[in-house]
Amino acid sequence: MTQENGRGEGARADDDATTGRGGRWRRLTGDRRGRLLLAGGAALVLLAAGTTTSWATGSWPFPEDERYCWGSWRENSGPGFLGDGAFIDDNGSRSSTETAPTPARPTGTCTVAIDTGYTDGDGDDVKKATKVTVVYGPAPKDAEKRMSWLADLLGDGTAPMPDRLPGTVNGGKGLLVLPKRCDTADGRPTTVTLTSSSSQAWNGGSLASSSGLGGMRSVTALLVAAANAGMERAGCADGEPLRTSSPVLRLPEKEERYGANMCRIPGLTVDEVAGRDLEYRVGAVTRDLQSCAVRNWRGSADFYTAVMVAEPRLSALFDGATGTRAPAPGWRGTGTFTNAYKVVRADCAGRPATFLMHDMSERDATAFTNGVTQRLGCPPVAPRA
Structure with missing residues (x-):
């Protein structure tokens, strides 16, 4: 048509x-x-x-x-x-x-x-x-x-x-x-x-x-x-359709160029030479969701992405991928670290929080998870540097 x-x-x-x-x-x-x-x-x-x-x-x-x-x-x-x-x-x-x-x-x-x-x-x-x-x-x-x-x-x-x-x-x-x-x-x-x-x-x-x-x-x-x-x-509708009437939470800013702390996370840094080609975007900063995306603006390629999810149904999307033991020495909770991604789930302020770091080094994953847990007021998930 x-x-x-x-x-x-x-x-x-x-x-x-x-x-x-x-x-x-x-x-x-x-x-x-x-x-x-x-x-x-x-x-x-x-x-x-x-x-x-x-x-x-x-x-x-x-x-x-x-x-x-x-x-x-x-x-x-x-x-x-x-x-x-x-x-x-x-x-x-x-x-x-x-x-x-x-x-x-x-x-x-x-x-x-x-x-x-x-x-x-x-x-x-x-x-x-x-x-x-x-x-x-x-x-x-x-x-x-x-x-x-x-x-x-x-x-x-x-x-x-x-x-x-x-x-x-x-x-x-x-x-x-x-x-x-x-x-x-x-x-x-x-x-x-x-x-x-x-x-x-x-x-x-x-x-x-x-x-x-x-x-x-x-x-x-x-x-x-x-x-x-x-x-x-x-065939899985129950007669009560999903509804929405409220405004969407506005994001804090548009893309930003390289700075001392990427995505405003203390310790999440890159060297100045690499940073010249990078820009980052901070998503919502809430108890349910926080995100950071860094990309190379010259080639529009992802550099890394990091997300914290605590909303229960969103968190369920990670079920089966977080393993049954700590992902690495000194880390709290359960998780899996591979060359492509790092995912860890741990209790944070009384409920499970899941952290996904895609294309991110363990050093940067440590900075991201500990920066977010500090915001949320719960113990660090990664070992302190």
Whole structure:
């Protein structure tokens, strides 16, 4: 199903978009190419009532437009990628593919893709491609794949979902853990994830840009709507849909460049030469969630990611990966250290806290865990230096 000839003005940049390439994109927007790339989703004022928001549930008297993601999203309503604002100069198409979960096969995916473009003042064709993907299904069974999956979804400037929903969001992606009744037979939680990508390309170059998701509150509404539809299809809904009405916790800052303490964690340092190419993003700092993501902005590559999770359903995503003994001499709790990741779980301020350090040395993992436990007011998990 394809919608041709989208109408409307070029969309505005998504203020809350937080892709790994965000810092580089902002640095490049000062040149001619950058100024042409400020396209994205129109801002959305969300009315918080009912299951999620009216645009997601389809309760407004909109015309019978196309529906996406198992019927949970409606065309020409809500965030920019679903509306005419996704197209530039009345040019483009929107397409969708999806596989719905069922009781016999409780996994599913849905993808909405937008292709649009324009000709710039020099006669170059500039093409923009956006893809938004939702996946319904359990966390990966393999521990290493699961830790990489969690590092990507929980890091990079995420905030907890509001109204005690067990999930995290930023402006470009999100993760929501479904109720226990939707768990797999082997006990793995079922999740709904949303990821997005958007880029603009021209002869000789390309650059990441906004996906038009409308910010963190919009991503939350998209996830909740898809989760409710997915649970209905999979047969694990109980008649009480997930609801959200509160604002999302705002993050403390955008990306920052190298400093004395990366992610504001004492002792989490890199040498000055390596640090010139690094930037970091601090996520929410709460009792349930804390995160730190460091990347090389020149290549947009992850340098390392570290996360603390204490919310029970999010924490359940780590079950089976934290082992039965201390991960290394002097460490408290149980955990596993490999070349790819380090994960440890220990009591902290009266409840279990799980720490994931992906692509991080033991020295840096020590600094991160002890910095977070100090914030939380509990004993160190790692041995003191």
